[in-house]
Amino acid sequence: MNLYTSKTEAAAKRAFEAAERGEYETVVHLIDHSFNTEDCDENGNSLLHYAVKGKNQKLVEYLVERCNMDPTWANQSMCTPYDLAAGSPMEEYFKRICGFSLEESYRNPVLRGMHPDPSIVRVGEDYYMVHSSFLFFPCIPISHSRDLIHWKTIGYAVTDEIWAKEFLGDLEGGRGFWAPDISFSNGRFYICATLRNNDDAPYIQTQMITSSTHPEGPYETPFIHNLLGIDPSLFTDEDGKRYMLINRGARIVEISQDGKQLLSKPELIWYGHSGHAPEGPHLIKKDGYYYCFLAEGGTGKGHMITVARSRRLFGPYENCPYNPIMHQWDEMGAIQCCGHGMPVETPDGRWFMVYLSSRFINGAWGMLGRETCLDEIIWTADGWPVVNKRKGPSYLERVPFPKMYEKPAAVNTKEVWLSPRTRDRKRVWTGEDGTLWIRGDGFDLCSKKCNSMLLKFQPDFSFAAEFEMWIPEEEKSEFTSDAGVTLYYDENTYIKFGVTKNQIFVTEYVDNAYVRTEKKDFSFEGRVLFRVETDGLNRTFLLNNKILWRWTDVTSICSEGLTKGKRFTGAAYGVYVNGSNLLCWRQHSEI
DSSP states (O other), rough: OOEOTTTTHHHHHHHHHHHHTTTTHHHHHHHHOOOOOTEEOOTTHHHHHHHHTTTHHHHHHHHHHHHHOOOTTTOOOOOHHHHTTTHHHHHHHHHHHHTGGGGGEHHHHSSSSSSOOOEEEEEEEEEEOOOOTEEEEEEEEEEEESSSSEEEEEEEEOHHHHHHHHHHHTOOOOOOOEEEEEETTTTTEEEEEEEETTTTTOEEEEEEEESSSHHHHHHHHEEOOOOOOOOEEEEETTTTEEEETTTTTTEEEEEEEEOOOOSSOOOEEEOOOOSSSEEEEEEEEETTTEEEEEEESSSTTTTTEEEESSSSSSSSOOOTTTSSBBBBOOOOOOOOOEEEEEEEOTTTTTTTEEEEEEOOOOTBBBOOEEEEEEEEEETTTOOOOOEGTOOOOOOOOOSSSSOOOOOOOOOOOOOOOOSSOOOOOOEEEEEETSSSEEEESOOOOOOOOOOOOEEEEESSEEEEEEEEEEEEOOOOOOSEOOOOOOEEEETTEEEEEEEEESSSEEEEEEEESSEEEEEEEEEOOSSSEEEEEEEEEEEEEEEEEEEEEEOOOOOTTTSSSSSEEEEEEEEEEEEEESSHHHHHHEEEEOO
């Protein structure tokens, strides 16, 4: 789809208005003479969206069957024509055309909010996936699913706060654990990842590896390889030899069975299809071929997945004639920046690709970070994998398994609150009843030494969170801190909505300074109710159910909100203490 231009605006608006009125002849005439069916409005609505609203089924059938318009194509709000048809006779028509009902469908992204760089492995009927965690602790979340759609966090690869403090304690925002990989070999789960250090470190990039007999952990103390590169993954060949792949391009190095020894020097086997930022190598073997998958094109809108194959592990590799096998071709698509994928085979022999993507507000602001999508892989007659028929990401698709089910999580999944870099469990902890406890460590949120906050990543563009905060009986000291709710990207950009002893305030921190502050007189009596509502770039701040401030166009908590540092994560929200007092919170709602 394309946003109509000034030259096509008049025809586009006439066509949209006629379609919404159900005027079949007018729309057909405009298509015949002036309107481009690939044009959409500023909100991403296609002509088919308008036709469904017009309730003229003859027109809808004409657009689908004669003009090849897609009922599952989503506007910027992720709404498809199929969604608009729900409850009308057109719903049955779309069910027949698409081959699935709305009840049998799933929507991308399958994991929303910050879930970048997915890696996946299947063991039996169980799927396990890991994502980048950067400098947030616990590190490298491990998710479980049995249907590829519904995922639960069951554990983390790194949970030792002392180890995390040593290796993450001084890192700048956006560093930490990048692009992990999960694999299974000889009864053990292996997780490896790049540990991206600060630019002045002796080794800017090192590779971490750890393992466990249980997917949820506990995992052994990580082992560090001083090996330059990013995006490691593990591959076990049919002869039992084990290898690590790493960028640039796909370089391969033989490793010991436990992954703690490098047995050869890295050797390049394929540099990619485009030669532009080839990274994220993954290797599988199928039908006598080694297939090497790469992410290319950079992490922006040029991102893509490519593949090559060889009969021999060390090549030479043949470039796939269908490359890129996944890319967002549509500049108006609601899902962009598709790449860094990994294939997985189902027990019945089908294949799927998990891959990262981004969604933007107004086509420009990436608030949520990179998310995880899922699409089916089809193998061509000449033996090549292509994702979603090379159409780009799907928005609405048939579920992989018509009977959807979930296996209960293997461990307690309540540990979902994160802290930057590490956590002092004597100061920051969660109670059995879900109460959050924080004693301030004396550092404000702009300090890399500050760990006195608990965070989650924002799940969508429209979102609200409500927290009750109180001073517990255990706290005997006078309240001298500021404490409350934070909207947090990193130590360079965040918002605090909090109280002091005599004030309520909201303040925005951007690049070494508080750039905007509003405050009111307020006597903190020991218990308050905070609520923050997000609608795109707009934020509303409420105290005790009363609106205090509305802020518009808040772009600082977006990846594009500052050019400083590594802006690879996403908007988080949570609670904090700046000072030395002990406070408690309970989250009332997350909508």
